[in-house]
Structures are given as C-alpha cells and as structure tokens.
Amino acid sequence: MGFYFEKFESRQPPEPVPYSPTIELIWQFLVVVALILGANYIRWRWMESLNYDALWFSIPVALAETFAYIGLILFTINLWMTRDEPQRPPPFTVGECGDDHSESDRPISVDIFITTYNEEEELVRISIRDARAVRYPHPIDINVHVLDDGRRPLMRQVAEEEGANYITRSNNIGFKAGNLRNAMEQTSGDFIVICDADTRLLPTILEDTLGYFRDKDMAWVQTPQWFYDIPEGVPLPRYLEARLGRPGRWLGRLVERVAGKVNIGEDPFVNDPKMFYDVILRRRNWANAAFCCGAASIHRREAVMQAALRAFAVTIDREVEQYARQVKHPELRENLSEAMRTQAVLDTELTPYKxxxxxxxxxxxxxxxxxxxxxxxxxxxxxxxxxxxxxxxLTWMIQRFKYAGGTLDICFRDNPLFRGRMTLAQRLMYLTTFWSYLGCIWNFVFLVAPIIYLFTGVPPLKAYAMPFYLHVIPFIIMNELAFMFGTWGIRSWEGKASYLSFFSINFRALWTVLKGEKIKFHVTPKDRQEGNFLGLVVPQIAIVALTAVGLLYAAYQVFILGHQEKLQSLVVNAAWGLNNIISMLPMIRAALWQPPDEADVGKDTAGAAAPAST
Incomplete structure (x- = not known):
C-alpha cells in the first residue's frame, strides 16, 4: 500500500548547527547585559511604576513580568554554552563499555525495540526493515523486536516475515513503560534502542553512538528526532504568481527582500524540533542533564536495571518506615518492619521504565x-x-497535552528538585523544563492585559511616560539581540509565538494535574484525522477577536471622542495586542490547514530542490 510520506523519501536530514566560539562569546556578553537591564526593569516596576489606583490589575501584570524574568534567567542558564561530548570510535567488544571484564572479548549485543499498539502494520514493516539495515564496523549481535501491545496476529505475521522477534503480553499495564519492561524481561542485549512504530533508524546510529558508552557511567544517548515529512510550503513569489501572474511574482520577491524567504503552507504545526534538540537539549550536555525523549535513544541495560533496583529499594524502605514509626515499642517495631517489608516487596512492582x-x-x-x-x-x-x-x-494537541501534563505531573508529585543526588546544574535544568510549562499562567496575563486596558482605559502601570521607555526599550532590544546570537542558525520566532499560543493546552494540563486526575496515555495517531478543528482553537480566536475589537474601541475613544491624553497608552497597548494577535494566528491557521493533494504537490513543488531542513 502507498503512504503519503513516500514522496519525501529522498529528503536528507539537516546537519547539526556548527559550533562557533565567537558567536557563543557574543551571546554570553549580550545576554548578561540583557539580564542586568531586565533586573533594573523589574526593580523599577515594583518600586516606581505600580498603578496604586488599580492594584487589582497592576500587581498581577508585575508578577507575570517577574515570573517571566525568572524564566529568562533559567533559559539563559540552559543556553549558556555548547559543550559537545567528544565522539569516540565504536567499541570492538562489550569489555570496552563497562567494569565487567569477564566477557571482555564478547561482541556487543543490541536489542532494537519497536513499540506499537494500533499503528498500521505496513508502517511498522518499514521501520523493521530500516532497523535491520543498521550497520556496525565490528562483529555485533543486533536483534530487532516488535513490542505489540495490540496483540495483533497480522502484526506477528509482519514481524516474522521481516525477521524480527514478536513480543506481546496479556495486558497493557503501564502502557509504553510496561511494554518496555515486558520486553526487557525477555531479552538480554547490552544496549537497547528505543523506537516508536514510525521511527526509521538510519544505518549509522550504532556506529556513531556506541562510542559514548566507552565511558562506563554513560547511561543513555539521546539522538535528535527529525520529522522528514514536514511540509516545505511554496515560495511566496511562486505562490503569488500562480494567482496574480507576473505582478504577483514581483510582489513576492519584494516582500522577501524585506522579510527574507517566505514559504506558504510550510510546517503549519511548528513541528520542526531543531530548536529543542540542537539548542535546548544539546546545551544541557555541559550539566549532564540531557534527558531522554524516548524514540531514537540508546540505553545501557545495566544502568536502567541498577537504577530501577535502587528506586525499588528506596520505595520499600520509605513505605516500611512510614508505618513502623507509629509503633513505639522497639521489638514490636522490628517485627512489624519485617512483616511490612515482605508485604511491600510483594505489592511493589519493579519498573525499569517508570x-x-x-x-x-x-x-x-x-x-x-x-x-x-x-x-x-x-x-x-x-x-x-x-x-x-x-x-x-487534533493529533498535534494530543501530543502537546501529553508532554505538558506528564511533565507537570512529575513536577507536583515526584519533583526531583527536592530529592536524590542531582547536582545543582542538573536541578536547574529540570527546573527550567517545569517552569516553561507553568508559563501558561503569566502568558495568559500577558494576553489579556492589553484587552483590559483597551476596553477600560486603566493602565497596568502608573503612566506610559519617558521612564517606562527608558527602562523597557533597552531591555527588549538587548534581549532580542542576545537571543538572535543565542539561537544562531535556528529560526526561533515560530517557537516563541507557539509558546505564547500554547497557553490553553498547558492550562488544561495544569488544571488536570491540580485536580488530581491522571494524565491518560494516548497513542499519537500516525494518520491524518479528518474533521473541523476550529473548535480546538476557540481560546486563541477569542484572544484575537477581543484584542481586535478592543483596538477599534480604544481608537474610537482617542480619535473620535478626542481623548488625546490616551494616545501614548494606546500606541503601547496596540503594539502589545498586535504581537499577541500575530502569535495566535499560526495555531488558528493550523486548524484550517489541509494537505495539498497530489496534483497540487506536483504543481507547487516542481523544481524545488531544497530539503525540508533548509
């Protein structure tokens, strides 16, 4: 059968952003200046600019700015420097990868796990074939396993036809983590490669990554996820030419001279993960804080099992201590502890993957x-x-809600910041992740603040006078310059806009966690879901509509009714509101996006040679 992504098979992955010590030094200098200016702005906001006639409005906005500034500090720490781990040659034997030299001459064994539940069997077949094509320069034992939580006879048949081992179980306890644990109990590879049903490994993955495990303390290696089916879109001049003729092409070229390359219909869901992997996660290497993202990661089995056993023992000790401390008599306490420990061992599951x-x-x-x-x-x-x-x-929002809800659930229920043996740098990196999802709270304030002003005329600060501009403009300019260098080589505006427009998804996730509800595991669909998705972006549409109406109302107050004293405040809040509108529009557009049919693809992409990564 044919798949929509077959036309993208020739695309090649992008190269990592090259490291430049000069760019890094400029970024570090500029961001320190930006942070100093930002600290002065926050000081001024609290000490000199509060609107005491409307503290109900002024204080929440000042709090939102303060929390956002804390997030800026954390993000700066995250992006501070790039320190790539030196890539070492692939080991010959397992003895080069650990402490145990009893089998030092034995070839390395690797289990490739392909997890699946309800995905199309033929899609998994392609992933199996790519997994079996993985190469290695030395003798190695590679075994491909299909972990089917759907218990499908046809999936078993596909696995057998492709030479893969088929593993299933009688229940779906623990979802993907339970599926991985079940497979670990039935396999014995030194290393495990985690794949989703649609993860198509490149032949070089093991020869490029197993060298890191020459360090006996290396637990896992995460590789970037690359979505090779992201729509490239159509260059603006060609798009306008198809509709307006030659004048449209001239107009498109004029726009691109001012704004740079513009492609219509490219990546409507801001799926390109390059910002996350090539900047955010890559720059956590210096702190030993690059966390696992599941698919396309390689794990040392010994590390996963050892950490699971220690966590198991800690859980047992904690539960026994909780009950034993209620008994004052020493002998009775000891007897109860022994009895409780036996029962706790029976009741607690050993979970290599949580x-x-x-x-x-x-x-x-x-x-x-x-x-x-x-x-x-x-x-x-x-x-x-x-x-x-x-x-x-719909698929995009299911995925984002799962990320946000799962991370916030860990934050509130098992926060690593207050336990364990992490270094300060590691704790700060995990705090940055948690803080980013809490940003929906202050982002919502930033979205509604200009709306409140436009309809009420009440400003969130004492006055939009010269002191305001002297404090805020240098900070904004220096911050933008700093992060231009801090994310050099990456298109970052879409990420910033989507972070603001995520507020409704993250709010829902936060509310779900605070209510004590369990975040459900939804398998991300691999096929396009049909339907009208405008209902999913009602909050974003509301922000756009209220801001637009507010702008018209405030303009009427100033220019028709003659309230010229409000002109300066109107200009500031109009710029603020327009920025919010522009940030909401991509998600609204994504709700209306339809993939081009084959005829349109052939017409619009003919002659286009640039890969998706560009």
Missing part, C-alpha cells in the same frame, strides 16, 4: 538522581533516525 505517561523524562530523573552512581547522559547532535510529524491539529 509507569508514567512521560516515562522517558521520568526514567531520566531516576537515573540522574540515582544515589548509588553518577550516571551520565548525552545528546548526540547528529540526526540518526527519521519519523512522522502530526498531520492535523
């Missing part, structure tokens, strides 16, 4: 906070696999 909707980052936390060993991790910057991106807004 049973959680975000089992990847949760397992990372367990390993990084292991009290018995300083396990290490690394983000390998080169793409070693390709996979499919969400093809509709």
């Amino acid at each position: 049973f959680h909707v975000s089992e990847d980052i949760y397992t990372s936390i367990v390993l990084h906070s292991d009290p018995g060993r300083r396990w290490r991790s690394v983000l390998h910057p080169k793409v070693e696999s390709k996979m499919l991106s969400p093809q509709d807004l």
Whole structure:
C-alpha cells in the first residue's frame, strides 16, 4: 500500500548547527547585559511604576513580568554554552563499555525495540526493515523486536516475515513503560534502542553512538528526532504568481527582500524540533542533564536495571518506615518492619521504565538522581533516525497535552528538585523544563492585559511616560539581540509565538494535574484525522477577536471622542495586542490547514530542490 510520506523519501536530514566560539562569546556578553537591564526593569516596576489606583490589575501584570524574568534567567542558564561530548570510535567488544571484564572479548549485543499498539502494520514493516539495515564496523549481535501491545496476529505475521522477534503480553499495564519492561524481561542485549512504530533508524546510529558508552557511567544517548515529512510550503513569489501572474511574482520577491524567504503552507504545526534538540537539549550536555525523549535513544541495560533496583529499594524502605514509626515499642517495631517489608516487596512492582505517561523524562530523573552512581547522559547532535510529524491539529494537541501534563505531573508529585543526588546544574535544568510549562499562567496575563486596558482605559502601570521607555526599550532590544546570537542558525520566532499560543493546552494540563486526575496515555495517531478543528482553537480566536475589537474601541475613544491624553497608552497597548494577535494566528491557521493533494504537490513543488531542513 502507498503512504503519503513516500514522496519525501529522498529528503536528507539537516546537519547539526556548527559550533562557533565567537558567536557563543557574543551571546554570553549580550545576554548578561540583557539580564542586568531586565533586573533594573523589574526593580523599577515594583518600586516606581505600580498603578496604586488599580492594584487589582497592576500587581498581577508585575508578577507575570517577574515570573517571566525568572524564566529568562533559567533559559539563559540552559543556553549558556555548547559543550559537545567528544565522539569516540565504536567499541570492538562489550569489555570496552563497562567494569565487567569477564566477557571482555564478547561482541556487543543490541536489542532494537519497536513499540506499537494500533499503528498500521505496513508502517511498522518499514521501520523493521530500516532497523535491520543498521550497520556496525565490528562483529555485533543486533536483534530487532516488535513490542505489540495490540496483540495483533497480522502484526506477528509482519514481524516474522521481516525477521524480527514478536513480543506481546496479556495486558497493557503501564502502557509504553510496561511494554518496555515486558520486553526487557525477555531479552538480554547490552544496549537497547528505543523506537516508536514510525521511527526509521538510519544505518549509522550504532556506529556513531556506541562510542559514548566507552565511558562506563554513560547511561543513555539521546539522538535528535527529525520529522522528514514536514511540509516545505511554496515560495511566496511562486505562490503569488500562480494567482496574480507576473505582478504577483514581483510582489513576492519584494516582500522577501524585506522579510527574507517566505514559504506558504510550510510546517503549519511548528513541528520542526531543531530548536529543542540542537539548542535546548544539546546545551544541557555541559550539566549532564540531557534527558531522554524516548524514540531514537540508546540505553545501557545495566544502568536502567541498577537504577530501577535502587528506586525499588528506596520505595520499600520509605513505605516500611512510614508505618513502623507509629509503633513505639522497639521489638514490636522490628517485627512489624519485617512483616511490612515482605508485604511491600510483594505489592511493589519493579519498573525499569517508570509507569508514567512521560516515562522517558521520568526514567531520566531516576537515573540522574540515582544515589548509588553518577550516571551520565548525552545528546548526540547528529540526526540518526527519521519519523512522522502530526498531520492535523487534533493529533498535534494530543501530543502537546501529553508532554505538558506528564511533565507537570512529575513536577507536583515526584519533583526531583527536592530529592536524590542531582547536582545543582542538573536541578536547574529540570527546573527550567517545569517552569516553561507553568508559563501558561503569566502568558495568559500577558494576553489579556492589553484587552483590559483597551476596553477600560486603566493602565497596568502608573503612566506610559519617558521612564517606562527608558527602562523597557533597552531591555527588549538587548534581549532580542542576545537571543538572535543565542539561537544562531535556528529560526526561533515560530517557537516563541507557539509558546505564547500554547497557553490553553498547558492550562488544561495544569488544571488536570491540580485536580488530581491522571494524565491518560494516548497513542499519537500516525494518520491524518479528518474533521473541523476550529473548535480546538476557540481560546486563541477569542484572544484575537477581543484584542481586535478592543483596538477599534480604544481608537474610537482617542480619535473620535478626542481623548488625546490616551494616545501614548494606546500606541503601547496596540503594539502589545498586535504581537499577541500575530502569535495566535499560526495555531488558528493550523486548524484550517489541509494537505495539498497530489496534483497540487506536483504543481507547487516542481523544481524545488531544497530539503525540508533548509
């Protein structure tokens, strides 16, 4: 059968962003200046600019700015420097990868796990074939396993036809984490490669990554996820030419001279993960804080099992101590402890991969906070696999809600910041992740603040006068300059806009966690879901509509009714509101996006040679 992504098979993955010491030094200088200016702005906001006639409005906005500034500090620490782990040659034998030299001459054995539940069997077949094509320069024992939680006879048949081992179980306890645990009980490879049903490994993945495991404390290596099916879009001049003729092409070229390259219809869901892997996660290497993201990661079996056993023992001790401390008599306490320990061992499950909707980052936390060993991790910057991106807004939102809800659930229920053996740098990196998802709170304030002003005329600060401009404009300019260099080589505006427009998804996730509800595990669909998705972006549409109406109302007050004293405040809040509108529009557009049919693809992409990565 044919798949929509077959037309993208020739695409090649992008190269990692090259490291430049000069660019890094400029970034560090500029961001320090920006942080100093930002600290002065926050000081001024609290000490000199509060609107005491409307503290109900002024204080929440000042709080939002303060929390956002804390987030800026954390993000700066995250992006501070790039320190890639030196890539070492692939080991010949397992003895080069650990402490145990009893089998030092034995070839390395690797288990490739392909997890699946309800995905199309023929899609998994392609992933199996790519996994079996993985090469290695030395003798190695590679076994491909299909982990089917759907218990499908046809999936078993496909696995057998492709030479893969088929593993299933009688229940779906623990979802993906339980599926991985079940497979670990039936396999014995020294290393485990985690794949989703659509993860298509490149042949170089093992020869490029196993060298990191020459460090006996290296627990896992995460490689970047690359969505090779992201729509490239149509260049603006060609798009306008098809509709307006030659004048349209001239107009498109004029726009591109001012704004740079513009492609219509490219990546409507901002799926390109290059900012996350090539900047955010890669720059956590210096702190030994690159966490696991599941698919396309390679794990040392010994590390996963050792950390799981220690976590198991800690859980047992904690539960026994909780009940034993209630008994004052020493002998009775000792007897109760023994009885409780036996019962707790029987009742507690050993989970190499934590049973959680975000089992990847949760397992990372367990390993990084292991009290018995300083396990290490690394983000390998080169793409070693390709996979499919969400093809509709519903699928995209299911995925984002799962990420947000799972991370916030860990934050509130098993926060690593207050336990374990993590270093300060590691704790700050995990705090940055948690803080980013809490940003929906202050982002909502930033979205509604200009609306409140436009309809009421009440400003969130004492006055939009010269002191305001002297404090805020240098900070904004220096901050933008700093992050231009800090994310050099990456298109970052879409990420900033989507972070603001995520507020409704993250709010829902936060509310779900605070209510004590369990974040459910939804398998991300691999096929486009049909339907009207405008209902999913009602909050974003409301922000756009209210801001637009507010702008018209405030303009009427100033220019028709003659309230010229409000002109300066109107200009500031109009710029603020327009920025919010522009940030909401991509998600609204994504709700309306339809993939081009084959005829349109042939017409619009004819002659286009640039890969998706560009």
